[in-house]
Amino acid sequence: MITVAVDCMGGDHGPQVTVPAALEFQARLPDVEVVLVGLRDAIEAQFSGTRPRVRVHAASEVVTMDEPPPQALRFKKDSSMRVAVNLVKSGEAHACVSAGNTGALMAISRFVLKTLPGIDRPAIATVLPNMRRTNTYVLDLGANVDCTAEHLLQFGIMGAMLVAAVEHKERPTVGLLNIGAEDIKGNETVKQAAELLRGSGLNFVGNVEGDDIYKGTVDVVVCDGFVGNVALKASEGVAHMMATTLREEFSRNPLTRMAALLAMPVLRAFRTRLDPRRYNGASLLGLKGIVIKSHGSADVYAFGQALETAVQEVRNNVPQRIAERMGQLHPQPVQ
């Protein structure tokens, strides 16, 4: 039995999305049990008809979306987010999922669960689609705005172990995000990181560029959180602009609307293939426990995908895989 603690209060829609998604998820997977964490009334208000067979774990506070992380960490000890993470720490849950404030979730997870030996800082990793129809994993996406070469090496290891575990690839390829494929490109940190990655025993292929994320050149793209966050949001911006422009052009006049009707199955297939909701669920990697961050605007389907990500990481022992690999890199001295 796999138990997933769900922070029901997080996200733009709160229990309205998280509770139905969690119930649906539990109903679908016989070996998964969810624990609904949050304000009892708000959660139970979402139960329609007979009370479902589900555990509710009350928490009296809520971390708001724009709350400064240190404040959430220090003063909201009974928040749904904190309590959900506590359940992972105590072993009552195998993983937790939240659509809440990213900074607060990172601060709380790091404080409660601690990082794995050898990991200085956790990173946020997500999956993105690519033209080869495989998955590209990118990290960090915003947890760390100032990174050293050593941090980037650790991100590479964590990303590779995540892909090895959940995609069952023995030696995932790792690329370092840079502004040119040549070794001489980039700033000093990136050049040093390339050296470290080259000596790490990972399947490091060298520098990759922004478009390689979507070409599917490598399994894992490593970057600092500032660059990763900007790249991700710029990508979202372009995708949104293109989708909107396409919609505008198809609804321009009766003739184009007719064309849209005829092209509907094609447009639907197109949308499905690139649906960002499918890729919902970013991993907070490098912690002694599994924490998944859902997009704040997730709907029931998207939040379900984040729950799925959590279960995949539990089934494949992601934190253990990372810990083992870190142990090989820095063997502990024998006493």
Next chain:
Amino acid sequence: MITVAVDCMGGDHGPQVTVPAALEFQARLPDVEVVLVGLRDAIEAQFSGTRPRVRVHAASEVVTMDEPPPQALRFKKDSSMRVAVNLVKSGEAHACVSAGNTGALMAISRFVLKTLPGIDRPAIATVLPNMRRTNTYVLDLGANVDCTAEHLLQFGIMGAMLVAAVEHKERPTVGLLNIGAEDIKGNETVKQAAELLRGSGLNFVGNVEGDDIYKGTVDVVVCDGFVGNVALKASEGVAHMMATTLREEFSRNPLTRMAALLAMPVLRAFRTRLDPRRYNGASLLGLKGIVIKSHGSADVYAFGQALETAVQEVRNNVPQRIAERMGQLHPQPVQ
């Protein structure tokens, strides 16, 4: 009369693209004269029928696309690129355009033309489309991988002056690319840059995020060259993936191909609105002269757009506008 020096040897296609584009451009604009710079034989091989009335300025060497910039600068003094920039320096041309090696073009331009007073480093600026159907100017796109706050301030000033000049906007809005709208976000350099921009007298609106580029939130987006380059290439990657996916879905079977036929005018309008070739022509800003970089893969239409960008900057005195604004920021002591 406006004279534009064209480095005919640069780019993936060389004279095959640059020569027809330049001839077409000159034929279209009665007050513009082009000077074709490069290997005389290679250029003249592109003249079909009667020899066109055009100036050819011979240059005996070619900077290759993957040549290290210091080498191009030191050893290729008679390259088409160097000679084209020299023509701007000597006043024989008002601007030059090259589709060649970006690093070499920047190194040569900086060495030959020098930077404007108060500008430490030139930056590469380009125009991107947005959902408001206006233009978003982004800089730097790769010339500077390690920037100080002062450099970012200078980019803001250069970008604002470019927009003021070519878009005839009196007070263009300027945003600083960051990973959140709040002041507390980002690394130290970005936080300091925000302070400097706030005190600069520019119409600075604060932090913007990656998706704001395509939302059209501000006229000018300021970032360091590493971040800007990754954001631009990630955007290109997504756009390419989406266009390819759409094409794949429309050519899946006879039925979808029929739908494509009916949707053709719509798909064509969609493609035209977001055609990246329309936005070809990045400005090397901050120099004592106008230098425009075309995409290496530009076709005749795209290269023509880069020539158009050059002429716009000449007509609107972009370097002078930047120099004047820098003079206001750091008034020279009166002797």
